[in-house]
Amino acid sequence: MADVTTTQQAQVPLTGVVGERLRALGDAVVAVERCDERRGMARIDPDRVVEVARKMFAMPGTRLATCTGLDVRDGVDVLYHWAVEPEGLVITLKALAAGPELEIDSIANELPAANWIEREMHDLLGANFRNHPDMRRLILDDSWPEGVYPLRKSFDQVADRPPPPPVPPAPEEDLP
Amino acid sequence: MALVNWALRKSLWVYHVNTGACNNCDIELLDLLTPRFDIERFGMMLVGSPRHADVLAVTGVCTRQAQPRLQEVYRQTPKPCIVMAVGSCAGAQGIFTEAYHMGVGVDNAIRAVDASAIIAYVPGCPPKPEAMIACAVKAMELIKTL
Amino acid sequence: MHVMGTIGIYVVAAVGTLALGLLAKWYDRKVTAMVQYRKGPPVYQPLADVLKLFCKETLMPSTARGTGFLIAPAVGLASAGLVAAILWAALVRPGVSSFPADLIVVIYLLLIPPIATILGASASGNPHASLGASREMKLILSYELPFLLALLVGVIHAAGAGGVWSLSLGGLAEAQAEAGSTLYSVSGVLAMISAVLAVQAKLGQVPFDQAEAECEIMSGVYVEYSGTPLALILMTRAMLLAVMPLLLILALWGGLGGGLPGALAFAGKYLLLVTLVTLIRNTNPRLRIDQTMKFFWLGLTPAAVLAVVLAVIGRTWTITWL
Numbered sequence: 001m002a003d004v005t006t007t008q009q010a011q012v013p014l015t016g017v018v019g020e021r022l023r024a025l026g027d028a029v030v031a032v033e034r035c036d037e038r039r040g041m042a043r044i045d046p047d048r049v050v051e052v053a054r055k056m057f058a059m060p061g062t063r064l065a066t067c068t069g070l071d072v073r074d075g076v077d078v079l080y081h082w083a084v085e086p087e088g089l090v091i092t093l094k095a096l097a098a099g100p101e102l103e104i105d106s107i108a109n110e111l112p113a114a115n116w117i118e119r120e121m122h123d124l125l126g127a128n129f130r131n132h133p134d135m136r137r138l139i140l141d142d143s144w145p146e147g148v149y150p151l152r153k154s155f156d157q158v159a160d161r162p163p164p165p166p167v168p169p170a171p172e173e174d175l176p
Numbered sequence: 177m178a179l180v181n182w183a184l185r186k187s188l189w190v191y192h193v194n195t196g197a198c199n200n201c202d203i204e205l206l207d208l209l210t211p212r213f214d215i216e217r218f219g220m221m222l223v224g225s226p227r228h229a230d231v232l233a234v235t236g237v238c239t240r241q242a243q244p245r246l247q248e249v250y251r252q253t254p255k256p257c258i259v260m261a262v263g264s265c266a267g268a269q270g271i272f273t274e275a276y277h278m279g280v281g282v283d284n285a286i287r288a289v290d291a292s293a294i295i296a297y298v299p300g301c302p303p304k305p306e307a308m309i310a311c312a313v314k315a316m317e318l319i320k321t322l
Numbered sequence: 323m324h325v326m327g328t329i330g331i332y333v334v335a336a337v338g339t340l341a342l343g344l345l346a347k348w349y350d351r352k353v354t355a356m357v358q359y360r361k362g363p364p365v366y367q368p369l370a371d372v373l374k375l376f377c378k379e380t381l382m383p384s385t386a387r388g389t390g391f392l393i394a395p396a397v398g399l400a401s402a403g404l405v406a407a408i409l410w411a412a413l414v415r416p417g418v419s420s421f422p423a424d425l426i427v428v429i430y431l432l433l434i435p436p437i438a439t440i441l442g443a444s445a446s447g448n449p450h451a452s453l454g455a456s457r458e459m460k461l462i463l464s465y466e467l468p469f470l471l472a473l474l475v476g477v478i479h480a481a482g483a484g485g486v487w488s489l490s491l492g493g494l495a496e497a498q499a500e501a502g503s504t505l506y507s508v509s510g511v512l513a514m515i516s517a518v519l520a521v522q523a524k525l526g527q528v529p530f531d532q533a534e535a536e537c538e539i540m541s542g543v544y545v546e547y548s549g550t551p552l553a554l555i556l557m558t559r560a561m562l563l564a565v566m567p568l569l570l571i572l573a574l575w576g577g578l579g580g581g582l583p584g585a586l587a588f589a590g591k592y593l594l595l596v597t598l599v600t601l602i603r604n605t606n607p608r609l610r611i612d613q614t615m616k617f618f619w620l621g622l623t624p625a626a627v628l629a630v631v632l633a634v635i636g637r638t639w640t641i642t643w644l
Contacts, residue, residue, distance in 0.1 A: 140240075140277070141239075141241035142241075143240065144240070150276040150277070157274050157276050160276075164243065164279055164280045165240055165243050165244050165279065167244070167289060168244045168248055171384055177377075180373075180377045182370070182373075183370045183377060184374050184377065186367070186370040187367065187373075187374045211358060211360040214355075214360040214361060216360065216362065216363055217355070217362060218363075219363050219367050219370060219371070222537075224535075224536035224538075224540045224541035225540045225544070227545065227546060227547060228544070228552060230374070230378070252381060254548045254549055255378070256378070
């Protein structure tokens, strides 16, 4: 594992800004998958997500573009996409929320931008974020049952659909 | 009640409901008010409240979230009223029939509230304004027979 | 018999003004269509609108207070009809039918439709309606003063000509018949400008229609009305559109002159005022309520006060063109 990291980091190209940023994260980076001129992808330790987020946010010109979730065999892979503005780089950091509890620390306390993104991931994929300040339902409707996660690969879009929402109750009295 | 029929035919007020559309049909609906098609010469006006409306122009597939709200809006439209399902999405949910967040569809949602609702379909993605005017004319012919 | 005669006059004037109002509404929509390069609706369109609304069912929201909600449009309509009766009587027979201080009665009666709107909107229990009602209250506070000052200029000019202060519309019409219209003087022009803009706000037309803002607050004050109450509201607005230019012509533009030339001139002036209201409506966006208040209090009220001052100076030192 250590050889792979140093070999890939030794291949940092001329601009090297991406490699520099990844190097600044230290040993929280478990593996580096890609380190091009403008794109970086690395896997980080899921227990140190908050610390990495804090460090990335403190770097100059960096902002959290978005987070995505992937339903993989071992759990839910949470990807954090960081954009570095003046140079136009995107660095993607991946953290695995391992199953079956799918728990990972929430970064919403440090970055309010991630608040709704984590709520959406919880609604659609079932990823549980520890210490999230406001974990409510975001985009599924009110009649959707708890515990059914539609974007999981095990969910059939037609066969597993819950029953449709009920008709709202009629008013008691009508005007003549 | 020939006078009632005449008045209803000559002055249809339209309220636009978007139940999860991509806005293409909404733009075409707005085209009807421009000088090229000008439905105001038929007496049709876009109004701001469902309680003033005679025609509910519904665009979009009826998503699960929009479904109870569409049913409430239909209840708040004074009868007699016509529901115009604009576009393939409002007619039969278009290409989105197999998605997880679909409701029962615009026509089934409205018939769950009122089994004798008048629903007019305008197919197209998006339908041309001429098609919408043809649908409005057919609706007026139907009102003549009421 | 006297009572029956009075009621007869009221009914004839109200129905006639309703017909005239629906025609004026059609004219307004047709001019709007011409300005926008379209063909407009046919001449029977406003009549079809009102008839259709009578035939729809009336829905009442569960949060509404029924009595106030349903009575408010009827009260507005009745007072609009009464104003129409007083004004037509004063126009046609200024000596006979115009009683002293009927100008003040008309001003009071013209306040009732907006207040009925506010009461009906507050009774409907809808947050959009209460927003529209608060905007209507602010509008009334803004446009009433310039309107009254403009009418005051007419009164001052009439007093200057004949020497007698009279607050009756017949007196104003007769004084202008002797000494020429109030409009043909500097203070008259300023007064007419303030009056026309105040009328624009009173009729609820763009740029001052924040109370009934379609698609901004979903028809604001009228959001919960449907069926017959909505038909009554439309009829009230049509009658106000027919009646306001009439008041302006009586107070500031000479009333009805004698014979056929006088009648033709009156028709031309009336049409010009309705066209002015329509064109202002078509060429302006809707203002915000704070912009409207600033416009009325910091722009129009000083202009109206200036007009009053000039009129008083003109009367005291007999300078007729002031």
